[in-house]
Amino acid sequence: MDDRFDLLWPNLPTRRNPQGQLIFLPRAMMALHQRGIAVEPSDLILTTSSASEQARDQVLLRVDSITKQYADQAVLTEVSFDIQAGEILGIIGPNGAGKTTLLEAVAGILPIDKGNVRWRGKPLPSSRRREAIFFLPDGVRPYQEQSVTRVLSFFAGVYRRSINETANAIELTGLTPVLRKRVHSLSKGYSRRLMLTLGLLTPHPLLLMDEPFDGFDLRQTREIVNLLRAEAVKGRTFVLAIHQLADAELVCDRFILLADGRVRGIGRLDDLRAQIGISDGSLEDVFLAFT
Amino acid sequence: MFFLRSPETFRVQNAPLRPLLVKELREILSGRALWTMLLLICPLIGYSFFQAVSLYGEASTEGLQSPVLASSLSPLDGVLVPTFGSFYVAVTLLFPFVAIRVLGQEKESGALRLLVQLPYRSPTLITAKLAAVLAAWVLSSIPALSALVMWKMVGGHLSAPETLNLLFGHLLYGLLVGAIALFAASVSESSATAAIVTLAFTIGSWVLDFTVAGQPGLLAWIARLSLTQVLRAFEQGLFSTGLVVAIGATIFGFAALANVWLPPGVQLRDKVIRSITWVLVTALALGLTTQVKLTFDVTEDRRNSFPATDQHLLASLAQPLVVTVNLAPEDPRYADLQRSVLAKLERAMPRVSIRLASGRQSLASMAGDDRYGEVEYTYGTRSDVSRSTSPREILPMLYGLAGVSAPAPAAGRDYPGYPLVAGRQVALSWFFVGLPLCIALAWWRSRRLPQPIAARS
Numbered sequence: 248m249d250d251r252f253d254l255l256w257p258n259l260p261t262r263r264n265p266q267g268q269l270i271f272l273p274r275a276m277m278a279l280h281q282r283g284i285a286v287e288p289s290d291l292i293l294t295t296s297s298a299s300e301q302a303r304d305q306v307l308l309r310v311d312s313i314t315k316q317y318a319d320q321a322v323l324t325e326v327s328f329d330i331q332a333g334e335i336l337g338i339i340g341p342n343g344a345g346k347t348t349l350l351e352a353v354a355g356i357l358p359i360d361k362g363n364v365r366w367r368g369k370p371l372p373s374s375r376r377r378e379a380i381f382f383l384p385d386g387v388r389p390y391q392e393q394s395v396t397r398v399l400s401f402f403a404g405v406y407r408r409s410i411n412e413t414a415n416a417i418e419l420t421g422l423t424p425v426l427r428k429r430v431h432s433l434s435k436g437y438s439r440r441l442m443l444t445l446g447l448l449t450p451h452p453l454l455l456m457d458e459p460f461d462g463f464d465l466r467q468t469r470e471i472v473n474l475l476r477a478e479a480v481k482g483r484t485f486v487l488a489i490h491q492l493a494d495a496e497l498v499c500d501r502f503i504l505l506a507d508g509r510v511r512g513i514g515r516l517d518d519l520r521a522q523i524g525i526s527d528g529s530l531e532d533v534f535l536a537f538t
Numbered sequence: 539m540f541f542l543r544s545p546e547t548f549r550v551q552n553a554p555l556r557p558l559l560v561k562e563l564r565e566i567l568s569g570r571a572l573w574t575m576l577l578l579i580c581p582l583i584g585y586s587f588f589q590a591v592s593l594y595g596e597a598s599t600e601g602l603q604s605p606v607l608a609s610s611l612s613p614l615d616g617v618l619v620p621t622f623g624s625f626y627v628a629v630t631l632l633f634p635f636v637a638i639r640v641l642g643q644e645k646e647s648g649a650l651r652l653l654v655q656l657p658y659r660s661p662t663l664i665t666a667k668l669a670a671v672l673a674a675w676v677l678s679s680i681p682a683l684s685a686l687v688m689w690k691m692v693g694g695h696l697s698a699p700e701t702l703n704l705l706f707g708h709l710l711y712g713l714l715v716g717a718i719a720l721f722a723a724s725v726s727e728s729s730a731t732a733a734i735v736t737l738a739f740t741i742g743s744w745v746l747d748f749t750v751a752g753q754p755g756l757l758a759w760i761a762r763l764s765l766t767q768v769l770r771a772f773e774q775g776l777f778s779t780g781l782v783v784a785i786g787a788t789i790f791g792f793a794a795l796a797n798v799w800l801p802p803g804v805q806l807r808d809k810v811i812r813s814i815t816w817v818l819v820t821a822l823a824l825g826l827t828t829q830v831k832l833t834f835d836v837t838e839d840r841r842n843s844f845p846a847t848d849q850h851l852l853a854s855l856a857q858p859l860v861v862t863v864n865l866a867p868e869d870p871r872y873a874d875l876q877r878s879v880l881a882k883l884e885r886a887m888p889r890v891s892i893r894l895a896s897g898r899q900s901l902a903s904m905a906g907d908d909r910y911g912e913v914e915y916t917y918g919t920r921s922d923v924s925r926s927t928s929p930r931e932i933l934p935m936l937y938g939l940a941g942v943s944a945p946a947p948a949a950g951r952d953y954p955g956y957p958l959v960a961g962r963q964v965a966l967s968w969f970f971v972g973l974p975l976c977i978a979l980a981w982w983r984s985r986r987l988p989q990p991i992a993a994r995s
Binding site for chain 1: 553554556557558560561564565568569643644647648649651652654655656657801802803804805806987988989990
């Protein structure tokens with residue numbers, strides 16, 4: 248695989264790590280995208296820079312015993328997990344498992360009954376979560392009477408993004424064809440792309456995304472997966488709530504298996520397989536075994 | 539492009555305000571509510587203006603023959619108040635829908651969940667939304683302002699202090715309705731519910747006016763909570779500092795409540811506790827504003843004041859004046875006495891206290907009292923009784939109690955009045971055709987889409 252990359256793109260900035268693996272630096276990832284090249288997730292593992300590898304060993308966010316109850320119905324029960332810097336963490340579960348509630352609770356936009364969140368070891372109260380975390384909710388079409396350009400300009404202005412930075416984000420997410428359209432007239436897929444672009448314009452190290460692939464076809468999903476991978480390589484961390492297990496398997500480094508508001512399993516796919524004693528099997532098989 | 543930055547560099551203090559304000563303004567302009575309201579206001583104000591100018595013209599026909607009749611013709615009463623009266627109706631019934639949109643739209647679309655994550659404090663968000671409400675009110679007032687321009691163009695007289703005072707009163711009323719709408723939108727899940735809550739305040743005030751105004755006792759106190767009280771003083775040509783501060787405190791109170799209910803990540807119990815705190819703080823502030831007595835009569839004819847020489851002399855009477863009124867509050871004589879004497883005395887003298895002799899008993903329960911109708915004036919240790927409601931009788935009596943001579947009438951220019959018989963057909967053309975076309979054109983221009991963002995080479 249290393250040879251294939253060297254052969255196809257000999258001028259890309261790369262170097263080898265002490266184990267002899269080829270490492271694509273972030274700039275290389277951008278070059279791949281600019282050439283319109285989709286990169287397989289398995290290939291991208293090799294693109295992690297050493298800095299990002301080190302970052303992954305650090306716990307960026309620790310969620311401890313989050314509990315949320317509506318009337319007499321428990322939606323989340325003692326949910327605890329860590330998020331490593333630079334990883335893509337998937338929260339996997341069926342509809343009604345509590346994925347959205349968990350993301351909203353972590354983002355600080357939903358009051359919780361119990362539990363806390365720590366950022367790099369320090370308590371992060373809900374009022375300050377927005378300094379570190381940005382949550383992209385599912386099903387939101389913000390400012391529907393405005394054009395896509397105006398919505399993007401608003402976010403770019405708030406976070407002091409230059410025109411070039413904004414234009415690059417638009418190019419990465421493929422929003423260019425709909426820039427003059429009003430938000431209410433966007434298709435579901437372009438609405439997702441708009442939300443993703445807004446997320447990219449934010450400076451937050453941790454992005455929480457609720458059902459980011461809903462409304463995308465296979466090719467589009469692959470494009471977005473590559474984009475998220477590229478961002479993760481640069482050091483940004485993602486937590487994705489996904490109910491489509493095939494998509495999750497494609498993009499996520501680790502998984503939290505959530506059912507009925509409880510964590511049923513946490514780890515890489517291989518770790519999860521090991522826990523249930525199977526050597527291979529899809530995420531779907533693993534999830535069914537855990538739940 | 540490298541997106542990652544340290545979170546410490548994105549504290550809420552660092553966010554620029556301009557994008558937020560521009561966004562709020564665009565949201566207001568992009569909605570149909572504002573433009574629909576503007577289009578509805580045009581004929582409403584136009585017809586009121588047309589009617590007011592017609593009636594003023596009829597009265598002026600006689601006034602032009604007689605200086606005495608002319609002196610009773612004031613554009614404030616004859617044209618401005620009726621014209622702005624229809625604007626008041628529009629603000630009461632339609633403006634809540636415009637103001638609610640400032641927050642309700644974001645709540646319904648889910649954009650609020652993005653907004654509260656942006657690096658702005660909650661009070662900053664509410665202030666920006668209140669600024670958008672203010673901008674919406676300014677745009678909504680264009681038809682009413684154009685009526686002023688039209689009045690001036692046909693040769694009408696406008697007194698700057700009383701006109702600006704009336705405009706300021708309507709501005710405060712608009713902001714108050716807007717603040718209530720913001721609060722309603724922050725506590726309601728849908729814009730429809732928010733509209734019901736807001737209209738409960740605005741139309742509820744009318745109900746208060748119609749049902750309990752003029753009633754004795756507790757009902758009289760409740761009637762004073764009506765929002766329509768906000769405009770009354772301004773329409774009479776009074777700038778009451780206490781009233782302005784009270785309205786400001788109420789606007790602030792509703793904005794503070796909206797601020798409490800805006801963030802979705804706060805427990806309901808905490809929101810309720812904070813709300814109660816703000817209600818108490820606002821009530822305390824309103825209580826304190828009752829002690830602010832400073833009031834200015836801004837009318838050109840000085841209708842809310844005694845003659846200038848009397849004003850000066852009354853202001854120099856330092857001892858307390860106690861007025862004991864043996865009248866029921868709903869008695870028309872009490873209203874007459876209040877308007878022509880007591881209110882003016884309160885504004886002119888430094889220490890005046892007025893009390894109803896029988897508390898707040900009704901007219902029926904006081905009918906058998908022989909002293910009913912008497913008003914006792916006590917200045918220092920001396921007192922006198924009168925049944926008159928005319929300052930011509932009461933002021934000399936007061937000067938006698940104070941042991942001072944009545945001042946000589948000052949030689950000066952009396953209020954001449956401004957009779958005018960003006961052509962009014964052009965007003966109908968403007969308000970029913972010209973202005974609606976201008977508004978439709980502005981609406982169309984506001985819907986134009988911007989150029990896409992393109993990277994610089």
